[in-house]
Amino acid sequence: MADHRDGLPQGKKGNLLDRSADEQAVFQDPGLPPHRPRTTDVDSGAAKRAERQVALLFAISIIGSILFFVGYFGVRVDGDIYSVTDSAPTAALRLQNLLLGGGIALGMLGIGVGVVHWARTLMPDHELVEERHDVVTEDQRAEAEQIVGTILDESGIKRRPLIRNTLIGAAVLAPLPFVGLLKDLGPLNLTPLRHTLWDQGVRLVRDPSGTPIKASDVTLGSTFHVLPENLMDLGHEEGYLDQKAKAVVLLMRLDPDIVTVTPGREDWNVDGIFAYSKVCTHVGCPIALYEQHTHHLLCPCHQSTFDLANECEVVFGPASRPLPQLPIQVDDEGYLVARSDFTEPVGPTYSQRVIAVNEMEEENGN
Known part of the structure; x- marks a missing residue:
């Protein structure tokens, strides 16, 4: 006795391609549904x-x-x-x-x-069904x-x-x-990245309040986003945003015993208080993530990671050079101040090549 629940003789199972022509004929291609005009x-x-x-x-x-x-x-x-x-x-x-x-x-x-x-x-x-084929001959190109x-x-x-x-x-x-x-991602002339508003004796102030920071305010593991105090005197028409974008700094305090310091930079920090540029050396994104346990600074744009305990050397990501360090000291009133401007240009690494070429052209021109 045949079981027609699936349209096939009883006991016939398996892939449709393995069945006979008569069995396959039971399953007809329904074709495309009728077109409904809009x-x-x-x-x-x-x-x-x-x-x-x-x-x-x-x-x-x-x-x-x-x-x-x-x-x-x-x-x-x-x-x-x-x-x-x-x-x-x-x-x-x-x-x-x-x-x-x-x-x-x-x-x-x-x-x-x-x-x-x-x-x-x-x-x-209208729905269409057609086989895809390679366009090879001139006739086929003409058809295409x-x-x-x-x-x-x-x-x-x-x-x-x-x-x-x-x-x-x-x-x-x-x-x-x-x-x-x-x-607006950056100036066409990258030479201005060579210098910022930081200079000898310029106080470090909190962003955005503008409050000066004493060394005693910076506790172990703390982080401050700081600006040069002389930036607060600028208005928007005087380039406030441009100068801020170059001069922003991250200020942190670490245990001096775990920090590697290059000879000649021993006086660039104050009892483990370090200041580094906040501008990533990859494409210039602002760095704002600090992992206190690993002492790593992370760029949220492309995950470049800098080791704060090793002078912000790159340990991961596309950045190719460390973050520039701002030399700092303490003034007579106990406030943190800059010893000088950054000793190298801030910003993306590619800008350094442009700056070097511009300076060479200026020297040759003179």
Whole structure:
């Protein structure tokens, strides 16, 4: 007696390919489901509305990119646009951040949602099944070109100039804000990284309060984010942020017995209190992670790790040189002060080569 619960004789099991032709014939390829036309396929009015919606989304992307440039070039925090009052720099900064962030968001969101809406409502949605093959002969290349041309025709980009033109405008403007952001990653002329505001006798102060630090305030295992005291006198229009980015320092205290000190640097620390640049020597990210038990400083961007007990030598990650050390001492009032500026340029290692080339050109020019 046959058991037709699965359409096969009783006792027949195993892979379908191992069965006879008659047994395989029981399982027919159902094929693709019937195509269901969308509203835009049968209603020209709906298609026109969808076209306008796509164009509107691309136009929103264009507006977003323009807003970014308005914030980037038109709004300044130094008082050139707004009257100089106590609240003006803060208001300008908030407006600039709003325009920069909102502009990028609208620029990318508009073009992304627009393309998706275009594909879902106006581009052909018929399901196709075809074998993939290598394009080798000239005839096959010509066939591939014909397929690309067919795709362009079916997408409607040739007969829908409104969508085409707004897409071109959005696609051209959308990447430009990122070019501006890349430019702001650092100065084109890297020579200013050679010097910072640190100098002999400049006090170390807490960031952001500006409170001076005494050696007695720094306990074993503690960490301070510090700045040069003379930075507090600068305004935004005088380069406050640029100078701060170069001069930021991490201050820590270790047991002097576990620290290796290079000859000539014995007086660069104060009873185990060490100061090192906070700018990673890989690509310049701010280092802010300190593992007290291992005495390691970690960069959160690319996981470069520096050994504080061994003059911040690199023990892991892509950084290729130690963090520059700031020589420090104590003044007559017990406050920590710098002995001098950094003895080497701060920042990424690649900047050192640029600085060396610039200095050689200056010497040759003189």
